[in-house]
Structure formats: structure tokens, C-alpha cells
Amino acid sequence: MTISEENYIKVIYHLSLVSPKGVNTNAIAGMLDTKASSVTDMMKKLSDKDLVSYQKYQGVTLTEKGFHSAKMIVRKHRLWEVFLVDKLGFSWDEVHEIAEELEHIKSEQLINKLDAFLGFPAADPHGDPIPDAKGVIKKIEKQLLSEVEINASFHCVGVKDSSTDFLKYLDKQKIALGSVVKVIDKEDFDDTLTVEIDGKRLTISNKIANNLYVQ
Amino acid sequence: MTISEENYIKVIYHLSLVSPKGVNTNAIAGMLDTKASSVTDMMKKLSDKDLVSYQKYQGVTLTEKGFHSAKMIVRKHRLWEVFLVDKLGFSWDEVHEIAEELEHIKSEQLINKLDAFLGFPAADPHGDPIPDAKGVIKKIEKQLLSEVEINASFHCVGVKDSSTDFLKYLDKQKIALGSVVKVIDKEDFDDTLTVEIDGKRLTISNKIANNLYVQ
């Protein structure tokens, strides 16, 4: 599998979590910053290799084989992110790009040894679960902060949006994975929340609450 | 710079340590397991990018720019090898292939943080010196075991040949970097050596002694 093929497979994997009935050509093109016609070409290639099932105009889904490959790439991506943050001291907004390259390094032994070295982490620095060597993903129980009842306490466990902008906003507000959050009040008009994070009062917009997972 | 260009630059670097006046097309092709005609094409490309100076039929040399790039690739290769052996527990004969891929990961910050994480090692698992962030290589004093006087004691500090076969032979004989070696006797006929390694008597061929550096 080439790097390009791997990038396609991973994008299809992520998109099919949202649209399991079939992923659109255009959606793939958007994620990979390429053109729809290039996607069509690649779908034929991946279909020939039995990594996706593809019928003209009908969108694509991953085959068993493609699904497993995708999880192995995601596994590598997330383990490398843990390495970069835990061992090398990168911050969580700096690691995605580098992991985007590291995820294509080809040794299975490497990734299993890295997993062990990191202590078999369950989640990456953004709270996303790490598939094990067999591809099994332990689902992490979590809710969006925007959907949680008032006056109960939770822990931050993940982010939905892991863009630099959002992560840096969280850093600024001293919100990190593990922080204790309690919703004090919710504004009816625009769903703005008054929260207490690690004991400190804060007002956050619905957009923020909509991208923060708690448990 | 593409991965392919980087591989060419690195090979030219290694070959020019032996033939500083100019590296042959055929030699490059041999190292990269490709054809001479492909090398010619690439030399034009690298020349256009001012990474090598190239004149038809005359061989190539690295420019300042190419020389620096080469050292940065070698730096990455060797640091990753240290990581694989010291942190992940690979043996020294398993790491070259993987480092061959890791050396192309593009972040300068990554490699400098990795360097710090590893404690700024001076040499890789095969005893080869690691260029620092500026490209400076501290030369390691060393002699081939085949050229050393009899009855003096040395430490193993490196290997000239780092093929799996040779490294596995050394493992079998319990010869590692750091081992203490003393040449007891040298056979006139074929230069076979009788040595004492960490106190243990051993007979080794000239070919072995010719690929083991001591200090």
C-alpha cells in the first residue's frame, strides 16, 4: 500500500463513521484537498485491491480488509501522537501533522514495541481511542459537554474538533484532559454555558461545549 | 525534497567519503538498486536544485547545500537507530531498514527533541557518529582491529560493515560495542588473529578484524 492509498483509506474510515451507508467522492476530495476526479481514479484502484467496495455514483464503503488496514493506520497515528506528547514534550496541537507522516512507517514490530514502550495507552492526546494490535477499539464512554445535565460533575476526556485553534483556546482557558467540569448554568437564548473548571468559573459558547467530550 | 531525492543525496554523501573527487553513476545505481539511466536523470534534477554539481561523464559531487542536507538525513537516520535500540529494544541488526524510512520524516523540531530525549548521543548503535543540529560531526578516533599492534588492549567502538550477517556473527561471539579486545597473536600466512574478548579466547579471520573498529 502506498502512502497515498493509506491516506485515502484512513479518510474513508473517518467519514464512514459518520455516513456508514457510503462515503461521497466529494467528501473524500474535501478531506484530502484533492479533486473529485482524482478520488474516482483512486477508488477504482482501491476497489481492484479489494480495500473498498465501489459502484459508480453510489459512494464507497470499506471492505473487511480495508477496514482493518484503516484501523492499523489510525493505531499508528495515535500511538505516535502519544509518543510525541508524552516522551518528546510536544503540545497536543503540534502533533497531528507529524503523526500524519509517521503513520506510514511500515514495520508492525515497530508499532507493537512502541505500544509497549508507551505502556499500552488507551487513548491519544486528544482522547481518541487507540486500536489494539488486532484492531479492537475499546469504546470510550463520553458525552458532549453541550448535552450534559446541569450541576453534575464530569471529567474532560476528549475533543471532537482537534484543530490548532480549538486546542490553543483550551490551553488558554486551562482546560485539559482530566480537568473537572461542572455546568452551573445554561443560557436559554443561545445555550451559552457557565461552567466551573477545576474550581474556576468560566463562560463558554455552545460551539465550545459542542466540541468537548466529558465523562 | 522528495524521499527519492533524499535517498540519492545520502548515497552520494556516503560514496564521496570514499571517492571525494566525484562519484560514479554506476556506483550510485548499485547502492540504490536502480539503473544508471535513472541516476543520470536524477543527477540533472539535483543539479537544477543546486544539491550536486554534475558534469556529463565526470561524476558528481555534493554542493554545500547538498552536503548539509545529506548530514541532516544521516543525523535523522542515526538518531532513530539509537531510539529503536535504546528505547524500543530492537537489536542492532534490525534497525537499519526501519531507520531508512524514519529518516525521511520532515520535522526539524521532531529530530531535535528526539536528540534531547536520547541524551544527545554521540554515536549510533553501530558506532557511527551522529551529526549535531548544525551538521558538525565529532570524529571518533578509531582503528581497524586488523591494523592494531599485538598485546595492547582496546575497546570495540564500531563496525565498518553493518550487514545483518556480520552483526549476527558478532552477537554469536558475544562481541559488542564496549567489549575489551586484546590481540594475542597474528598468523603470518592469512592474518588470522587470536584475540581475547572480555577475557575469552577467540580466533577470528582477517575479514572480521577488517570490519571491527577499536580504540
Add this chain to the structure above:
DNA sequence: TTTTATTTTTAGATTTGTCTAAATTTAATT
């Protein structure tokens, strides 16, 4: 110094991944 052998380069083709522009299919609107 010719002749022969070796090395290197050119010419032309192939594969991979991409693009633009045009054609086709499907979906959405009148």
C-alpha cells in the same frame, strides 16, 4: 594508436497520482 570494452547518456515508454474540461448521472426544483 587503433581497437575493444566499459561506462554513461539519450530516446522513448511505463506507472502512479494528479489535474482540467467536458460528459454523464443523480438529485432537487419548479
Add this chain to the structure above:
DNA sequence: AATTAAATTTAGACAAATCTAAAAATAAAA
């Protein structure tokens, strides 16, 4: 149901990196 709009695919082209086969240049041998 007919028309318009959007999504998708085809056709044809291009750059990167490679190859084979033939031509040219250099080195070695007679």
C-alpha cells in the same frame, strides 16, 4: 414530469520516477 442544479465520472494531459534499448563518450587493451 420536465427542467435545472449538483455530484460524479470520463477523456486527455502532465510531472515524477523508473525502465529498456540504442547511441555516445571515456577508459583499457592490443
